[in-house]
Amino acid sequence: MVVMKLQPISPSLTVNGCTDCPIRARAVCADCNDTELVKLDKMKSYKSWKAGETLVHEGAPLEFAASIVSGCATLSRSLEDGRRQIVGLLLPSDFIGRPGRTRSEYAIEATTDVTLCLFRRGPFETLLRESPRVASRLLEMSLDELDATREWMLLLGRKTAREKVSTFLLALLRRTATGVGPYRTDLPLSREEIATFLGLTIETVSRQLTLLRKAGVIELDGLRTVICADLHLLAAESGDEVAEALLP
């Protein structure tokens, strides 16, 4: 399963792809021949789920590859006693799929209404075999994914609650940030889901959001909307000075 990319895809790749089907744009770059585009277009279909629905249960068969068109979903793993950890966040342009394996190690759940662009396993794996360019793009995406996952290990193992919440908000805001601030984003996760993603409890997430608001780092507009006038303030709270240096 390949997912959780917190940077937006390159604009130069989207413009000549179909924007409603990001995998086409992501898998095939501008100088490719059209054959692969046509093949991808022919095998795709769309499906939507409501917020809160489960797309795939942990350990259940996974009969498709897909990319997120709109909305947000999570990947999670659970222990038998109910403890649960979200191990990946799926946002538009992210990819779902695990070539060569038929069942999902993770539960996939919609946290908002979500629409996927689906490819059946069989034809998609054939395309992978026949098109080195698509295959190598998938390898690249998997390795980016691995880097993002390892970065999250550092967060889970070593960061404080405040740093965790700040890092999460910063990652979301950067993904949607355009031009200059103030930056605004709608949280695609409930407090409970944020907690499950950050290895915290819902109460701690709530308290840290309140503290960040009182410290003037962010503003909250309703329950789901976060506004940040200066991403550097947030980066300073995230425990990661490198992240700060990379800001616009």
Place this chain on the structure above:
Amino acid sequence: MVVMKLQPISPSLTVNGCTDCPIRARAVCADCNDTELVKLDKMKSYKSWKAGETLVHEGAPLEFAASIVSGCATLSRSLEDGRRQIVGLLLPSDFIGRPGRTRSEYAIEATTDVTLCLFRRGPFETLLRESPRVASRLLEMSLDELDATREWMLLLGRKTAREKVSTFLLALLRRTATGVGPYRTDLPLSREEIATFLGLTIETVSRQLTLLRKAGVIELDGLRTVICADLHLLAAESGDEVAEALLP
């Protein structure tokens, strides 16, 4: 970077590969033509490091791909204030490398004396481009890696200290387990390194090892050798009943 595989490689893949150079065995399966074997053999070389040495600094150029021949190394990431998290464990037959990127996101450090089988980046990437079979094997390894990393996220985010230490010992023992017990393994990491891997402190690791010994789950022979008569006891402490069900 692709690493941390806690299962031994398939015996059917090793027998006809050269055992001192596992990537050849891992990348090329029995029914492949010999050309790829020859190409891999031609480009390889060997290099060794002493325990405690740094192979690659965090953020430094990574000019090779490699597989571990013997010994143990770690991948780690650090925050600026010195907090550090090991994000991957490299044991014999594991692969190091990040096609398409020239610098390492992680520090790579030898925790015991270690020998690598090295491939220069250029020729290795050419081989990847020309040999779909080797490329698809690398994708498979990357995805296994991603699964292992996400499993570790569940450990870091949700398990107790006792469960973390038990899970770590179980993973090590399973990797070397053959036939029936009692199982014995030499820890490739110091207490400090184990702590850095599990998101704990050295004192907590030490205390949990003592408690597991007093509970009769493990025996310790010297500082580095762990003996476990019954892996099911350890699995019961690991918080993961599925792991227990999969034991021999």
Place this chain on the structure above:
DNA sequence: TCACTTCCTTGATCTGGGTCAAGGCGGCTC
């Protein structure tokens, strides 16, 4: 408009694991 639900916030208290400090135990050197 009122009951009901779901999700969030805030306060009070508890505790697992961190921190600080004091040895113990080889292995090495001279």
Place this chain on the structure above:
DNA sequence: GAGCCGCCTTGACCCAGATCAAGGAAGTGA
């Protein structure tokens, strides 16, 4: 074999974040 050094263990205490508990706010349906 004495002194030293690196690594590990153990004890005492502390604190960040978990847990428990009590509302608040916003939506929904009758």
